[in-house]
Amino acid sequence: MFDKLKKKLKSFSKTVEEKVVDKGKAAIRGETVLGEKELRAPLEELEVALLENDAALSVVEELISQVKRDLVGKRKKWGVDAEGLVKNAIRDALLNILSAQKLDFDEFVSNREKPINIAFIGVNGTGKTTTIAKVAKRLLSYGHSVVIAAADTYRAGATEQIEQHASNLGIKLIKHQYGADPAAVVYDTVKYAKANRKEVVLSDTAGRMHTSVNLMEQLNKIRRVTKPDMVIFVDEAVAGNDAVERAKRFDELVGIDASILTKLDIDENGGAAISIAHSTSKPILFLGIGQGYEDLKKFDAEWLVDKLLSG
Ligand SMILES: Nc1nc2c(ncn2[C@@H]2O[C@H](COP(=O)(O)OP(=O)(O)O)[C@@H](O)[C@H]2O)c(=O)[nH]1
Ligand SMILES: [Mg+2]
Incomplete structure (x- = not known):
C-alpha cells in the first residue's frame, strides 16, 4: 500500500501546487491561502487510492480529514514546495494515529x-x-x-x-x-x-x-x-x-x-x-x-x- 501512497503523494502534491498557482495568479502579495475547494478533488483521489490499496477505511478517513484540517487555510508562499507541505501534513496525521496508543x-x-x-x-x-x-x-x-x-x-x-x-x-x-x-x-x-x-x-x-x-x-x-x-x-x-x-x-x-x-x-x-x-x-x-x-x-x-x- 505505501509504495502506491508515495506515488500518489507526489501527484497529490503536484495537483495542490497547480491549484495554488492558479489561485496565486490573482493574488497581489507573494502568498496565497489553500482553500477547501482546491483541495477537494485531490484529497478525494488520495482517499480512493488509499482504499484501493487495502488501507483500513477508518484509518483512511482519519488521515484524510486530518490532512485537510492541516492544509486548508494554510498560507503558502509562492515557490514553497507543495510536496513538502503535503508530506508534513500526512506525516503529522500518521504520527497522531500512531501515538494515540503508547505502551513502554x-x-x-x-x-x-x-x-x-x-x-x-x-x-x-x-x-x-x-x-x-x-x-x-x-x-x-x-x-x-x-x-x-x-x-x-x-x-x-x-x-x-x-x-x-x-x-x-x-x-x-x-x-x-x-x-x-x-x-x-x-x-x-x-x-x-x-x-x-x-x-x-x-x-x-x-x-x-x-x-x-x-x-x-x-x-x-x-x-x-x-x-x-x-x-x-x-x-x-x-x-x-x-x-x-x-x-x-x-x-x-x-x-x-x-x-x-x-x-x-x-x-x-x-x-x-x-x-x-x-x-x-x-x-x-x-x-x-x-x-x-x-x-x-x-x-x-x-x-x-x-x-x-x-x-
Ligand atoms: N524474515 C523474518 N522471518 C521471521 C520473523 N519472525 C519470524 N520469522 C520466521 O517465520 C517462520 C514462522 O515463525 P514461528 O515463530 O514458527 O511462527 P508461529 O507459528 O507463529 O509460532 C519461521 O521460519 C521464522 O523464522 C521476522 O521478523 N522476519
Ligand atoms: Mg509457534
Missing part, C-alpha cells in the same frame, strides 16, 4: 508486580514462537529472569521448537505432553515462576484461525484460568489488511492488550502497523525485522512514518 514494554515489565504472565496469540506461522525467543533474549539482557510455557500442545513439533530456543538462551521451559490442555501448562508455569522467583512468564500458544471456535475457546480458558497481565497479538506485516481483520477478531473474542508485527524485513509494508494500531486502539510494542534473536526493534512511530514516507 520495558517500563511495564519493570513496574508490574512479579511474576508477570504474558501470553502470545495469533494465527499460524506469523512468528509467535520466534518472537517469544526474541522477547526473552531482550528481557534477559535487561536483567530479568524468564520462564517459558510450551502451551502450543496442538501442533506436532511445537514443543521441540520452543524448547530449542529456550535451551539456546539458557531459559527454563515448562511442558506437558502433546495434546495436553494449554491452560494447564501456563498455570503450571506461573506456579513454577512463583516458587522459583522468576520474574516473567512467556507463553507460546498454538496458532489458530480466528474462525476456529474451539481453539479460540482454549485461549479464553488460558485467560480465565491464568489471568495474564498482558496478551500480545502477533501478526506479520505481509498480511496487510488481513492482519487488521484478525487483530479485531482476536480482540473481540479473547481480548488483546498490545501487538507485535513481524517480518518487516521481508515486506516493508509497515502500513499494516498503522492500520492495526488504529483499528484495535492498542499499542504496538515491537517490530520483527529478521529471524535472529536480536532482530526485534522497539516500536518507534517516527521511525516507521519516516520510512513509509521516504523515497
Whole structure:
C-alpha cells in the first residue's frame, strides 16, 4: 500500500501546487491561502487510492480529514514546495494515529508486580514462537529472569521448537505432553515462576484461525484460568489488511492488550502497523525485522512514518 501512497503523494502534491498557482495568479502579495475547494478533488483521489490499496477505511478517513484540517487555510508562499507541505501534513496525521496508543514494554515489565504472565496469540506461522525467543533474549539482557510455557500442545513439533530456543538462551521451559490442555501448562508455569522467583512468564500458544471456535475457546480458558497481565497479538506485516481483520477478531473474542508485527524485513509494508494500531486502539510494542534473536526493534512511530514516507 505505501509504495502506491508515495506515488500518489507526489501527484497529490503536484495537483495542490497547480491549484495554488492558479489561485496565486490573482493574488497581489507573494502568498496565497489553500482553500477547501482546491483541495477537494485531490484529497478525494488520495482517499480512493488509499482504499484501493487495502488501507483500513477508518484509518483512511482519519488521515484524510486530518490532512485537510492541516492544509486548508494554510498560507503558502509562492515557490514553497507543495510536496513538502503535503508530506508534513500526512506525516503529522500518521504520527497522531500512531501515538494515540503508547505502551513502554520495558517500563511495564519493570513496574508490574512479579511474576508477570504474558501470553502470545495469533494465527499460524506469523512468528509467535520466534518472537517469544526474541522477547526473552531482550528481557534477559535487561536483567530479568524468564520462564517459558510450551502451551502450543496442538501442533506436532511445537514443543521441540520452543524448547530449542529456550535451551539456546539458557531459559527454563515448562511442558506437558502433546495434546495436553494449554491452560494447564501456563498455570503450571506461573506456579513454577512463583516458587522459583522468576520474574516473567512467556507463553507460546498454538496458532489458530480466528474462525476456529474451539481453539479460540482454549485461549479464553488460558485467560480465565491464568489471568495474564498482558496478551500480545502477533501478526506479520505481509498480511496487510488481513492482519487488521484478525487483530479485531482476536480482540473481540479473547481480548488483546498490545501487538507485535513481524517480518518487516521481508515486506516493508509497515502500513499494516498503522492500520492495526488504529483499528484495535492498542499499542504496538515491537517490530520483527529478521529471524535472529536480536532482530526485534522497539516500536518507534517516527521511525516507521519516516520510512513509509521516504523515497
Ligand atoms: N524474515 C523474518 N522471518 C521471521 C520473523 N519472525 C519470524 N520469522 C520466521 O517465520 C517462520 C514462522 O515463525 P514461528 O515463530 O514458527 O511462527 P508461529 O507459528 O507463529 O509460532 C519461521 O521460519 C521464522 O523464522 C521476522 O521478523 N522476519
Ligand atoms: Mg509457534
